[in-house]
Amino acid sequence: MEKKKKQPDGLKRRFVQTTLSFAKKPFVGPQRPSTPLLSRTISGEARKVEEFETAERHVQIFLPQRTQSDEPASSGSDTDIEDRVVNLNSEATSSTKTGLGPIEVDLRSLLAASDVDQYEHVDMTQQPTGESLHDGWDSNHVRMPFSRKNVMQDGNGPSFAKWDVIQSVLRCRLNSFQDLKEAIFAYNPTFRRKWDMAGLGDYLHESPNRSLIFSDILPGMANLALRLPALLPGPLPLLQRGHHKAITLTQMQSASLLANAFFCTFPRRNDRHRSAEYGQFPSINFNTLFSGTKDGQCSSRKKAKLDALFHYFYEVLLRFRDGHITFHRQHRPGEFPNWHTSTGSLTDLSISTDGTIEDEGGGLLQVDFANKLIGGGVLGNGCVQEEIRFVINPELLVSRLFIEKLHDSEAVIITGAERFSNYTGYSDTFTWSGPFQDPTPRDSSNRIMTEIVAIDALCFTTQTAREIEQYQKRAVLRELNKAFVGFLPSPSSPFETPPGIATGNWGCGAFGGDPELKAMIQLMAASVLSRPILYFTFGNDVLGDALRIIHGALKENNITTGDYSIPSYSRI
Numbered sequence: 001m002e003k004k005k006k007q008p009d010g011l012k013r014r015f016v017q018t019t020l021s022f023a024k025k026p027f028v029g030p031q032r033p034s035t036p037l038l039s040r041t042i043s044g045e046a047r048k049v050e051e052f053e054t055a056e057r058h059v060q061i062f063l064p065q066r067t068q069s070d071e072p073a074s075s076g077s078d079t080d081i082e083d084r085v086v087n088l089n090s091e092a093t094s095s096t097k098t099g100l101g102p103i104e105v106d107l108r109s110l111l112a113a114s115d116v117d118q119y120e121h122v123d124m125t126q127q128p129t130g131e132s133l134h135d136g137w138d139s140n141h142v143r144m145p146f147s148r149k150n151v152m153q154d155g156n157g158p159s160f161a162k163w164d165v166i167q168s169v170l171r172c173r174l175n176s177f178q179d180l181k182e183a184i185f186a187y188n189p190t191f192r193r194k195w196d197m198a199g200l201g202d203y204l205h206e207s208p209n210r211s212l213i214f215s216d217i218l219p220g221m222a223n224l225a226l227r228l229p230a231l232l233p234g235p236l237p238l239l240q241r242g243h244h245k246a247i248t249l250t251q252m253q254s255a256s257l258l259a260n261a262f263f264c265t266f267p268r269r270n271d272r273h274r275s276a277e278y279g280q281f282p283s284i285n286f287n288t289l290f291s292g293t294k295d296g297q298c299s300s301r302k303k304a305k306l307d308a309l310f311h312y313f314y315e316v317l318l319r320f321r322d323g324h325i326t327f328h329r330q331h332r333p334g335e336f337p338n339w340h341t342s343t344g345s346l347t348d349l350s351i352s353t354d355g356t357i358e359d360e361g362g363g364l365l366q367v368d369f370a371n372k373l374i375g376g377g378v379l380g381n382g383c384v385q386e387e388i389r390f391v392i393n394p395e396l397l398v399s400r401l402f403i404e405k406l407h408d409s410e411a412v413i414i415t416g417a418e419r420f421s422n423y424t425g426y427s428d429t430f431t432w433s434g435p436f437q438d439p440t441p442r443d444s445s446n447r448i449m450t451e452i453v454a455i456d457a458l459c460f461t462t463q464t465a466r467e468i469e470q471y472q473k474r475a476v477l478r479e480l481n482k483a484f485v486g487f488l489p490s491p492s493s494p495f496e497t498p499p500g501i502a503t504g505n506w507g508c509g510a511f512g513g514d515p516e517l518k519a520m521i522q523l524m525a526a527s528v529l530s531r532p533i534l535y536f537t538f539g540n541d542v543l544g545d546a547l548r549i550i551h552g553a554l555k556e557n558n559i560t561t562g563d564y565s566i567p568s569y570s571r572i
Contacts, residue, residue: 216314244332327412365498399414453486
């Protein structure tokens, strides 16, 4: 007797039913619209094999590995760094086998500190059950568009549920930019004269994917947005300042939240005054991404961002994602190292003048050079390291919905965000260059094992700040503690043993930081945690050579983190 094919059940079945008619046409870029970018990307990936094999030697030392107990200790010079393996499994092995000296901070005692005892994890991945879904319309939860308390009013008439309007307009066919704009303004009437959406109009008019967007992607996004009440099992908490807390979402919950952000449905998020209810949170509705230039055009930066985001929605509509993502706000009001008296040796440092954190930092803790408001200008004109990372890993954008402005003693660690896009360029030359198939393995919680830490550096915008203030004790201490809280292993980490750290010119560029100083600050913070660093200079050979010389001299003279700490800068 022929076996019946097993059918998908529950949420996945409903997803399959809603995407059966989805056209499997390739989403193409603006450069050569006649050639599917997928085929070009495959050949590009093949070319990367040789590069990866070269980089593998470079990165291997930073991945946690076990060494044999009878293996002789390494000598510890900077020149043979690529031939040594750092074992982070125990204090004894780390101090005797790698030449790092005693670990300055006992990780067990740090993780047992009082604020870590208060670590809370909210698992939102459970299936909704009947009455478990309630509004959570309060100051501790995200105010959802489907809440019964999210109401609007037509003139002096009675108030009614805004969600009813949202459902009504998003269930209609959106055949043009004008239809899309009118749909958004139907439930955002007060912003009709305030929001500039000319950039989106120009993008949709010029895009080689115009037909695909209106025929398949936008209808799919609308369905995804309207399924939000069915996807969430309960109120979504805010990760507020001073809280050591994590939230885990499914990838499809994240996609639904981002679809709502695209259609600008989140209430009370459009008032950007500091005193507003969400004035200390990043923006989440996409209206700022839709604005145009003075002549009504879509800037090249925003075109590239929209390419990447429409491609993301194309992919999640085409194939159901069943993974999970954890967003952890790591808060430490105290328990920082005494940098003056630290006696630990400096950790290993390897320099890469080529490559990027996201391409060559697999298996490492990857640093996001963050803004205090996570994601920075990603929904505007910003287009540097953090914004680019949020565009190629769009699930990172969900953090803007519930993560409040960062304090000096806080960092954000995000685990499980999938990468969907390739890109070229930076800032004004940033261009979406096609799809990316993320090969990263998953952990036991079904999260992609990509761990990204967002740490915000001080901004030195004036000449005095750049030349004097950043070298003063207060500024250096703040940056040391910020890097430390970011590099401290997270309870939500996918790695059993803390891996090395992939970082680079944190807080430099527009923030005015001194690259050599910032590199040494990160080196010191990583050293007390015995986590080696893979440092990317992004093509700056001069900086790479300087850091090798500095690190080599410090190691050769057995300089400790305490020797190289605050007293060195207090003379200013």
